[in-house]
Amino acid sequence: MKVGILALGSHHERHGAALPLDTDAQIAEHIAREAAKRASAEFFGVLKSSYELPEINTGEHQSLEELEGEVREAVQEAKDEGFDAIVLVNAHGGNEKLSERLNAIEENLGMKIIFNTIICKLEGPHAGTGELSIGSVIGITDESKLEEHANVGKHPEVGFAGLQEVREKYLWAEKHAREIEEFGVKIDKFLGEKILQCAIVDVINDVRELGTA
Template sequence: MKVGIIALGSHKERHGAALPPDTDAKIAEHIALETARKTDAEFLGTLKSSYELPEINTGDHQPIEEVIEELKDKIQEVKAEGFEGLLIVNGHGGNQELENHLEEVEKEMQIKLRMDSTICQIEGPHAGTGELSIGSILGITDESQIEEHQNPEKHPEVGFAGFEKVREKYDWAEDHAQEVINEGVRIDESIGKDLLDSAISNAAEKTREMGS
């Protein structure tokens, strides 16, 4: 089976003072490219839309229906090139909602679909130590802005520490906020490397399973 890989992140999302708005997309692209390098799959680009839970206002996101339509357009394009399977490497937490729709899209579009959101599940708080450390490896973290980055009044999105309603509704958000409040954030490239290695390994395993 000919398998392709696409990246899915977000492009206009606040990530504090030290990370750019397209952090999630850049991380997803790196994982997707490295996964393609380690397997027989081909990297086929990055989707431009992204979804977020309505309570979390961190930037510019689209309805899940728009993300699905863009995915379908991409599937039509890659099927014409002979691809029979597609792995979606996701770097943005809100996009995990797409998993709930993949079976329907798979049946409609007649293509094998898998999604890997490993990095979202292991990197920890939004714009926290994990993302900062990954960003340092990728060259997108501004280390001079770390102190500013931790100011919850200016950057409430870091760990969602300043998002009281989100913290009240989601236990995981409260846990992440407490981690940032109590421990702060830092850059540790060994953490970043371990996170990326785990995500790439999992995505590569899924890719090989699809191709077998």
């Protein structure tokens, strides 16, 4: 079975002072490229669309329908090029809603799809220590802005600590916010490398699982 890899992130989402707006897209691309290289799969690029949950206003996102449409087009293109399956590497939490629509895409296009969102589970709070550390490893964290980054009054999106409505609606957001309030943020390259390698290996395992299906 011929397997391709697509990356999903967000391209215009606030990530505090020390991380760029396209942090999620860059992390997803790094994981997808590395996994493709190690597993002898083909990297198909990074999708432009992303979705965000209600009440989380941290940047510019698209509708779930737009995201689904772009995924359909990309998977169809892969099918036309002779691929049998796709691994979607996602690094933006809001995109996880897409998983509810993937079965229909699989059935309509006759393509097997695995949605890998492990990095979202491993990295912890939004723009927190995990993402800062990963960003440092791949070269996108501005370490000179770490002190400003930790100011949730100025950057309320960090761990969603300053977004009260989000904290009240989503239990996971409240948990992440409290983690930021209690422990703050830091850069730990060992942690960042460990998280990245775990995520890359997980994607490689998905590729190999499809390849032997």
